[in-house]
Amino acid sequence: MLYHSTRGKSPQVSASEAIVSGIAGDGGLFIPEKIPSFAAGEIESLLGKDYREIAVAVSSKFLEDYTKEELLQYFTAGYGPDRFDTPEVAPTNILSDNLAVLELWHGPTCAFKDLPLQILPHLMLAGQSRMGDHSKIVIMVSTSGDTGSAALHGFSNVSGTEIICFYPHGKVSQIQERQMVTQGAPNTHVAAIEGNFDDAQSCVKRIFADNEINAKVHGAGCRLSAANSINWGRLVPQMVYFVDSYLKLVQAGKLKMGQTFNVVIPSGNFGHILAATYVKRMGLPIKRLICASNINHVLSDFIQTGLYDRRREFKTTISPSMDILISSNLERLLYDACGERPEVVSQWMADLRQKGYYQVDPATHSVIAKNIWGGFSTEEETRESIKKTFLKYHYLIDPHTAVGFSALKKYREQTGDNDLAVIASTASAYKFCPSVLDSITDLSKITYNSDLELIPVLEELSGTQAPRGLATLAAKKVVHQRVLNLPEMPEYLLEVLNLS
Numbered sequence: 193m194l195y196h197s198t199r200g201k202s203p204q205v206s207a208s209e210a211i212v213s214g215i216a217g218d219g220g221l222f223i224p225e226k227i228p229s230f231a232a233g234e235i236e237s238l239l240g241k242d243y244r245e246i247a248v249a250v251s252s253k254f255l256e257d258y259t260k261e262e263l264l265q266y267f268t269a270g271y272g273p274d275r276f277d278t279p280e281v282a283p284t285n286i287l288s289d290n291l292a293v294l295e296l297w298h299g300p301t302c303a304f305k306d307l308p309l310q311i312l313p314h315l316m317l318a319g320q321s322r323m324g325d326h327s328k329i330v331i332m333v334s335t336s337g338d339t340g341s342a343a344l345h346g347f348s349n350v351s352g353t354e355i356i357c358f359y360p361h362g363k364v365s366q367i368q369e370r371q372m373v374t375q376g377a378p379n380t381h382v383a384a385i386e387g388n389f390d391d392a393q394s395c396v397k398r399i400f401a402d403n404e405i406n407a408k409v410h411g412a413g414c415r416l417s418a419a420n421s422i423n424w425g426r427l428v429p430q431m432v433y434f435v436d437s438y439l440k441l442v443q444a445g446k447l448k449m450g451q452t453f454n455v456v457i458p459s460g461n462f463g464h465i466l467a468a469t470y471v472k473r474m475g476l477p478i479k480r481l482i483c484a485s486n487i488n489h490v491l492s493d494f495i496q497t498g499l500y501d502r503r504r505e506f507k508t509t510i511s512p513s514m515d516i517l518i519s520s521n522l523e524r525l526l527y528d529a530c531g532e533r534p535e536v537v538s539q540w541m542a543d544l545r546q547k548g549y550y551q552v553d554p555a556t557h558s559v560i561a562k563n564i565w566g567g568f569s570t571e572e573e574t575r576e577s578i579k580k581t582f583l584k585y586h587y588l589i590d591p592h593t594a595v596g597f598s599a600l601k602k603y604r605e606q607t608g609d610n611d612l613a614v615i616a617s618t619a620s621a622y623k624f625c626p627s628v629l630d631s632i633t634d635l636s637k638i639t640y641n642s643d644l645e646l647i648p649v650l651e652e653l654s655g656t657q658a659p660r661g662l663a664t665l666a667a668k669k670v671v672h673q674r675v676l677n678l679p680e681m682p683e684y685l686l687e688v689l690n691l692s
């Protein structure tokens with residue numbers, strides 16, 4: 193299966209080339225020439241199978257130039273007991289008759305991005321050697337919080353790679369920051385940026401497109417690559433757990449084989465929910481996808497109206513990994529929804545760049561709205577969801593997951609559709625102790641110097657245990673302390689590669 197660009201001006205490439213390059217030469221995103229389907233009875237045949245086997249069954253459909261043995265090896269290594277705290281990888285926790293939570297935070301950095309980012313390094317390195325390319329891979333990521341630590345963990349000590357991570361100064365949680373700045377492997381580099389996530393992301397994109405920088409980097413035997421969620425190699429592992437969760441619900445007797453269910457996804461860059469749209473198209477019986485936004489609700493507005501308008505104030509929230517006004521992966525959905533017309537997609541993307549908005553035609557909008565429902569959660573509603581879920585089910589959720597709970601509540605109120613819904617729980621509550629504690633108790637009565645001190649407080653109050661990756665964080669040494677202005681980012685890259 194070959195991959196082409198959503199903007200139509202780049203040659204077709206293999207899966208491994210798409211993964212190694214990250215972004216197409218014309219600025220578009222790689223997309224498979226056709227979305228494969230599950231054969232009749234295929235989903236059923238996966239009942240009772242191990243997570244890794246399901247992962248191979250799903251991913252091999254998209255990654256034909258990797259053998260199934262190779263894929264099994266990657267998923268076995270990436271999701272091993274040294275990295276994930278449960279062999280289930282992504283447990284589905286059934287809270288009630290029509291509500292389940294898909295826990296995606298059992299990996300080393302306690303957020304869902306571990307699931308793709310423990311696999312991506314394997315796909316990249318194998319893909320590169322297949323292409324006969326022996327240059328060093330230089331990963332550049334901009335992060336709104338969770339990608340950074342997950343990517344740093346996934347690539348740390350992977351030989352033949354350097355990883356550089358930029359995060360917005362003061363706009364990620366103390367615990368997220370701590371996870372990044374304590375990554376001690378010699379191939380990891382981290383800098384805080386004076387700006388917000390979108391600023392950092394735009395600057396990384398400009399570096400990727402800069403011929404002069406690329407020439408220098410190539411001259412030194414290196415190649416730049418992206419680990420952000422626009423990389424095709426990240427989307428594929430994200431498809432797996434929806435299938436796994438469905439099978440678990442069937443096994444638990446909550447669904448009959450073939451019966452539909454709803455899936456709720458707290459969204460920012462639109463990567464996560466995009467993966468779910470693909471498994472739906474492949475034949476997983478998802479009825480509706482619920483795209484949950486926080487108060488930076490550019491995405492849920494778009495799904496409701498067909499107008500994508502980023503001309504609004506950027507707001508910092510208690511769900512920082514969703515504080516995004518430019519959702520890059522939406523471009524892939526647009527491409528499919530508009531009937532695969534690259535010139536139309538290119539125009540919308542140009543409008544977004546030049547005018548700050550684009551309006552899709554009614555036909556495209558109706559395709560999107562049929563499959564996806566959009567809703568948002570205010571900060572108050574997010575806190576309320578954390579509190580209610582704790583009181584009702586004695587179950588702790590983080591603010592991102594709570595945005596999903598609020599959106600589902602609104603979806604049910606507006607549509608009357610109370611079918612079984614699975615909410616993707618995208619991070620551990622322990623990653624966001626202050627806002628979680630603030631929601632379930634009176635935080636002003638607790639004195640603390642650093643958010644890390646709140647981890648044992650939350651353990652005590654909830655009677656649950658913090659994931660080991662977070663419990664050991666306080667003892668780790670800070671090794672990265674750089675703060676950069678945006679224009680200094682290219683120079684920092686050259687400095688890391690000893691080219692300045």
Ligand SMILES: *Cc1c(COP(=O)(O)O)cnc(C)c1O
Nearest residue numbers: 338459460461462463464513618
């Ligand atoms: C990244 C992230 C999201 C948003 O996922 P997208 O793929 O960017 O839409 C939601 N919650 C958490 C905790 C995240 O880290």
